[in-house]
Amino acid sequence: MLDQHRVRADTPGCFGQAFLDSAGSSLPPTVVTETVIAHLRREAEVGGYRAAAERADDLADVKVALAELLGARPGDLALVESASRGWADFFYAVPLAAGEKILVSEVEYASNAIAALQRAGATDAVVEVVPSTPAGEIDLDALARMLDERVRLVSLVHAPTNGGLLNPVREVVELAHGVGALVLLDACQSVGQVPVDVTTLGVDALSGTGRKWLRGPRGTGFLYVRPELARTMEPAALDLHGAQLSGQKQLGGYRLAEDASRFEFWECSVAGRLGLGAAVRYLLGLGIEAVAASVAERAEFARACLAAVPGVTVRDLGATRTGIVSFTVTGTEPAAVRESLAAKDITVTVSGRSSTQVDMSRRGLDAVVRASPHYFNTLEDVQRLVDAVDAIR
Known part of the structure; x- marks a missing residue:
């Protein structure tokens, strides 16, 4: 069980408001803020190069911490x-x-879908959408029917941005690998709120962010690539960090880095990466199982209480739920709900159709209000949301 007094004391931003948008950009713990600011100040004193050299061990530890959280090895990770x-x-x-296929789920995030369509157009590949079950998860039977030797990649969103379900990853991986397809997992809404172990899941690659449930700085993220696969792939763009020139006196070629660092560029926000490392270490100190239990308790409390308010419809699907709680209020647009709540110092956001177009269109939704309580929130914060929503309707 988490020490609620401690985690709230470590999160000064949570006082005086009900901040319920950790699925957007969460409130960082003090250690993250102080780490970032301290390094920026040091850069102002001695310059960026010397300041970074002084923190070389701490920078290396960012991957060590992420590897511990994800069940990977440091060399399997690229910081982006x-x-x-x-x-x-x-x-x-x-x-x-030409003719090869990319499969995506109905809850595919718009950025991923746009990239898939762009590459399909450039290569004459095909993008196909795997249907969802009535419960909302990716339909494994439908996926099995769609898989054949032409499928090159299955893109799977672990936790959708517009609702609280969690997709079955291991089952998708086993089906995809059966025909030689790769599985790329978008885990930006799951890492930090539920346990995610890349070895157990068996994914070929996983992307994540620092700013959401990990409570790290904006402008930080990471990519895991299965080690056997990383050594065979060449990124679309390289610099002198991901590769090195092999010629002595002339441009004779280049050698790629031996691990996932080939996906990194040399230039980065050192302060941001140190802040990401501090956020991951903070989470590891709390324990992801304890964090997951706390997030689930708050989310389920929110769903139950909101569902009891006349005119409010909870829109979450899925057999396994996450900390994202989506709902609508009859007669009031989601954006108006958000603004009304903001006036009462309750922070939520809106997830619109454009972010998950196929899923939202299938369900006849233009937008939903999205609340995402984290472990630093109290049940009183959630009740404050419910009372304010009740007052709106």
Whole structure:
């Protein structure tokens, strides 16, 4: 069980408001903020190069901490600027030929879907959408029927941005690998709120972000690539970090890095990466199982209480739920609900159709209100949301 007094004391931003948008960009613990600011100050004193050299061990530990959280090895990880960047770096490195297929789920995030359509147009590949079950998860039977030797990649969203379900990853991996297809997991909404172990899941690649449930800085993300696979892939873009020139006196070629660092660029926000490392270490200190239990308790409390309010419809699907709680209020647009709540110092956001077009269109939804309580929230924060929503209707 988490020490609620401690985690709230470590999160000064949670006082005086009900902050319920950790699925957007969460409140960082003090250690993250102080780590970032301290390094920026040091850069102002001695310059960026010297400041980074002083923290070389701490920078290396960012991957060590992430590897511990994800059940990976440090060399399996690349540090990037966002989950979208990590996802795209891997996706654009997967060879595609005319007639080959990319399968996506109905809850595919718009950025991923756009990239898939762009590459399909450039290579004469085909993008197909795997249907969902009535419960909302990816339909494994339908997936099995769609898989054949032409499928090159299955893109799977672990936890959708517009609702609280969790997709079955291991089952998808086993089906996809049966025909030689790769599985790329978008885990930006799951890492940090539920246990995610890449070895157990068996995915070929996984992208994640620092700013959401990990409570790290914006502008930070990571990409995991299965080690055997990483050594065979060439990123679409390289620099002198991901590769080195092999010629002595002339440009004779280049050698790729031996691990997932081939997906990294040399230039980065050192302060941001140190803050990401601090966020992951903070989470590891709490324990992901305890965090997951706390998030689930708050989310289920929110669903139950909101569902009891006349005129409110909870829109979450799935047999296994996450900390994302989506709902609508009859007669009031989601954006108006958000603004009304903001006036009462309750922070939520809106997930619109454009973010998950296929799923939202299938369900006849233009937008939903999205609340995402984290472990630093109290049940009183959630009740404050429910009372305010009741007052709106």
